[in-house]
Amino acid sequence: MEENLPAQNPKKHKLHGAQDIHGNSKCLGSLPDVVLLHILSFLPTKDAVRMSVLSKKWEYLWTSLPHLWFELTLSDNKRLFMNFVERVLCLHHADIERFTLSCELPCDETRVNLWISAAVRKNVQELSLSLNQDRTFSWPKCLFNRATLTKLYIKIPHLGRLPHAICFSSLKILTLARVEFVDERSIQKLFSGLPVLEELYLVHCSWKVIEFPSIFAPRLYFLKILTLERVEFVNECSRMLFYGLPVLEELYLVNCSWKFMSISAPRLKFLSITELRMQELRDCQIMIFGDSLKEYVYSGPLLTDYYLHKNLSLEKADIDVFPSEMTLKGSAYRLYKLLTVLCNVKHLTLSDEVVKVLWNAPELLPYLPVFNNLLDLAFMGLKVDLSYVGLLRILHNSPCLRTLTFVQGINCLLVCDEDDWILDPMPSCFKSHLKCIKVLRYTGDERELSAVKILLKNAVALDKMVISWCLAGELVSEKQILCERLLKLPKGSRNCEIVFE
Template sequence: METTCVIPKPRLNEEEDIDGNSKSLGKLPEEVLRHILSFLPIEDAARTSVLSKRWEYLWASIPNLDFLLLRSAKRDITLFMNFVDRVLSLRKSSVIKRFTLCCYVILDASRVSTWISATVRHKVQELRIELHDCKGVFSLPYCLFTCETLISLHLDMPCILKLPTTICFSNLKILTIENVTFSDEYLTQQFFSGLPVLENLKLCRCGWGHLKVMRISSPKLHFLSIVESHVQTSSFKDGCRVIIVGGSLKEFHYNGCLFNDYCLHESFSLEKAEIDTFILDKSKKNGYRMYKLLSSLSNVKFLKLSNGVLEVLIYATKLLPRMPMFNNLVSLLFDGLSVDLDSEALLNILQRSPCLEKLEFLAGIALSSNCEEDDWVLDPVPSCFLSHLKYIKVDTHDGNKEEFSAIKILLKNSLVLEEMVMTCTEYTWSFDEFEHFFSNVEKNLEKHSNLRKQLEELPRGSQNYSLRFYKSFLKKYWGYRGTV
């Protein structure tokens, strides 16, 4: 009788690998183990202390510490604070690379200050503090503002930040401040002047309180983003005058309602800018502020504007003829809502951009039929249309009369155009009406096919270019190449 003998495979113990060598996880260098544990949430890393005596305190010296508290029960808050205390008390001399404290409930301010001081003693490099229930005046430990190892700092606290008299972040390169209100003009100025190597600065929904003038000046600042609150945050009716000295600035973003007055000086190296505004108070004052801000961006190569920029510039009509030349501008994008090709502000920008190569309307373009019939909309024709403009893109294209009129003008006057791209609107169908899907597709295809034929028959300035229709729903496009 034939029998089968099953020999079980030997089980590997903690000290042996498949070859019998002593290369288990527990034999890895402590530096490697700490690196592995740093990918775990701090609570899970702490649970590894039960594995062996060697692992008992290993977790306490991992380089990245991230603490998050969402629940507001008193017991949870107490446990959380005790846990943070324990983690920091167990650390010896190991460096803290990243420390994150994110709380949506009120904590003991003195405990928070103690934790931050501990991270500074452990030579913290990246510090992120988010205290979403913070109110009133709040102080951070003085040692933070002279921390020599800090490279990245993120503060998100809806409070009035009390600043110390001595501030010097000698190695800080990345700074993000959200929802903070500054109240002392002198100390705030000291704060933004004590950043000798800062490269990236983001100010989001910050308030300027009683500040009339604020100056941002950092010799190595490359990127600056300012997002204003939707409500006035300055105590003064005219807001705060924010002066930005950007000798090394490469990229600038602004989003807001122009509650404050912004101006860039010495922005010779600026290459890219994005301005998104939604003006609630359409007045000459805001028109002048936008004119001044846009004028200080005259050196950019890439410029993205919302349609709100053009709308508010209407209130600075007398200043538009004095707008500087955008001699370096090669790419101009408009977003937000459909742009009127007859906009005086748009025409002034185009006529002052002699080297423009790329023009995009990400939310569509329109022109009234009266303007088309008068044929004065591009008189004089911007010089870039005659010598440099090679690419035009119109998104959310649906073939209405006003849009067709605008495209007609663009095609007629673009003498060196190489490619025109139009992204058509999605098909109007739903899963509840699935039986109508294919008929709707057929109708849309027929509609856009007819539109393409009309465009092919339009007078054109360029004799050889690509005309493309993209359909976002089908993930395909129809193409027409050659003489149009």
């Protein structure tokens, strides 16, 4: 690792625009210091220091960098790395806006504390620490009472020993990653010293001994955004997890595990739940209350029963399911219950797997809810088959639908000359409200053409059909042929216009 620094005493030079042999200012040389420093801030500090050899003007520019970024990998020389960090901090003479320290190898605790203390003394505003230290690690006391700190990221196996007095008077964003909480008293002190926290992210953490209510309520009064990723809830305390979050607006649950959870946040507006792994097959339940909830996002195998309060004023929902063959039937019943409580949404996005899951429980199709308020319906994922009974049932139950979008295109596997029966009876929205159909990633094969033909012929109130190509590299002549075929299709609406994108 080349970490050589200039031997001279650092001086802040007044940088003049460099000129070429014709007397014209060079573009890079004529940039002001603040712009050059901003550019260098996107580089690791060792690379920014190496830039000093480019010209006399750049020689000491790195000593004013607003962002210091140090990274120790497994292949680096740890001794050279630690010496380099200390020399940079010694010669650096400006305030630090962001300080990033990432060490895959454990470093000397005393020296790490000195680096953190140096950043704190330089009025650091955003501090990111990714350390591989043991559970006996002791933090510098000055870190926990710094008024300038607004954003803190800590990734460490164990929080270690925390000071008795903690007060992050200006901290608004806190991220704790891969932390095992084993000392309940220390973590309670940490959360009690966050008077203005607005965003909290807990990523891959273990909470096996912590009582959530005693941590949160009522200490996080200003918390607006909370993310929990790979958090395991193993005790009854998770029943009241969000009791002490009166102004929470956004909640993200990513790949967490639980038996039962109750979410009751009066100002919660956005809720996202992602289950990326196949959890243990067991009866799991989540109760969701919140009169202010406007948007709900779910992605996962649907192994959990979600009970949303029926009086929710949801406006938007995005549902993506991918169950295994073993759980198809159970997922279909859970999906039915979830769609039932989402019946009042105005904007709904479903994955292609949703209609496939419903196909595995045909006995539920007659009882699917009516989406009286639904205005925009979109299908994500793979190409959706127009002949799927689940899709047709949802269209029949959306009488006020205005816009229908197929993000990854559409197919009709039942290609035949007499295909009117597919939309027989015709959904009521096709006769009165449906004004726009969007078919994206169109390739022009016969199955797609058949689906578009059916939609154009039956949507008698349609004003516009948008076709977005998935043929960027094809010949213009081939696209022209496809366009002509589409334009010749019969239309049920005299006012319908086909728009190509």
